[in-house]
Amino acid sequence: MEELIKRAAQDLANSSYAIALTGAGMSTESGIPDFRGPSGIWTKNPDAERRAYRSYEFFMENPKGWWVERVTGPNIFGDLAGYSPNAGHIAIGDLEKYGILKTVITQNIDGLHEKGGTKNLLEYHGCALKLRCVSCLSRMRREEIDLELLLKEDRLPPVCSVCGGVIKTDTVGFGEPIPEDVAEKSLEEAWKCDLMLICGTSAVVYPFANLPRIARQKKANYEIYIDPSEGKRPTGKTTVIEINAEPTPLTQEGISDYLIQGRIGEILPKIAAEVMRIRQI
Numbered sequence: 001m002e003e004l005i006k007r008a009a010q011d012l013a014n015s016s017y018a019i020a021l022t023g024a025g026m027s028t029e030s031g032i033p034d035f036r037g038p039s040g041i042w043t044k045n046p047d048a049e050r051r052a053y054r055s056y057e058f059f060m061e062n063p064k065g066w067w068v069e070r071v072t073g074p075n076i077f078g079d080l081a082g083y084s085p086n087a088g089h090i091a092i093g094d095l096e097k098y099g100i101l102k103t104v105i106t107q108n109i110d111g112l113h114e115k116g117g118t119k120n121l122l123e124y125h126g127c128a129l130k131l132r133c134v135s136c137l138s139r140m141r142r143e144e145i146d147l148e149l150l151l152k153e154d155r156l157p158p159v160c161s162v163c164g165g166v167i168k169t170d171t172v173g174f175g176e177p178i179p180e181d182v183a184e185k186s187l188e189e190a191w192k193c194d195l196m197l198i199c200g201t202s203a204v205v206y207p208f209a210n211l212p213r214i215a216r217q218k219k220a221n222y223e224i225y226i227d228p229s230e231g232k233r234p235t236g237k238t239t240v241i242e243i244n245a246e247p248t249p250l251t252q253e254g255i256s257d258y259l260i261q262g263r264i265g266e267i268l269p270k271i272a273a274e275v276m277r278i279r280q281i
């Protein structure tokens, strides 16, 4: 493992546009469970899974009823605002600070990358601590809207102060499209990067799981997707590195160049320290 850590640090130090992709495994060391592991939220509460699958459809049919259920019912994650970033989140924040990582694209909804110092962040599945207007995509912190008061005054659903559209939580439900702004920017980053560092995702949830495949395929398929006159044409191969407790389809299909198998909270700080040494930061 130590050799692979050195290799990853060298690859990062040599890169010109590195990005990171992260998943639920990034936050297990902060105490936030994943969905389907042995202690997963849905393993323990199958009813929550059934409700999650029909949640977006219900919102579209009856936003008021959806909000009443949200404000009065339990939150499946409990209070996500109470968790702290772990050594992995801090190392990702440091790698951005050193100018190595240009963007982080996360599937996580826990807000821990932001707390860990990441500035250029794309929250692919939204953030549980934020709300979003479904029309103009304006985001706001949850506490900016007094949901309890709106419930009491029978004024749910909340409406957007910018465009008057209906507001929902920022988290992306099953069947809900990825918000256009985040989807487009993520695709752009996957095209642009020359190194993709993938941490703690089983890479089975789509369309997020397409991003590493796009990075790997971009040279071959570039002209199919993007008009070359609109942007810089990517050249060469993207290095794809995985850090995960176990092999994933990306490992098995040869999408990643190599897997560093182990705990993110142990591996990422070592990589960040080695990058600092190489770059003499």
Ligand code: NAD
Residues within 6 Å of the ligand: 022, 023, 024, 025, 026, 027, 028, 029, 032, 033, 034, 035, 036, 037, 107, 108, 109, 110, 125, 199, 200, 201, 202, 203, 204, 205, 243, 244, 245, 246, 248, 262, 263, 264, 265
């Ligand atoms: P996943 O649960 O499918 O996969 C997590 C992967 O990380 C697994 O392969 C697991 O072996 C690995 N892992 C777990 N802890 C690790 C550690 N400490 N070090 C290294 N590897 C570790 O997660 P996913 O691919 O992100 O997909 C789940 C979906 O659920 C996502 O869409 C996400 O939005 C959502 N989700 C988010 C959170 C969160 O915000 N923290 C938590 C649960 C689920």
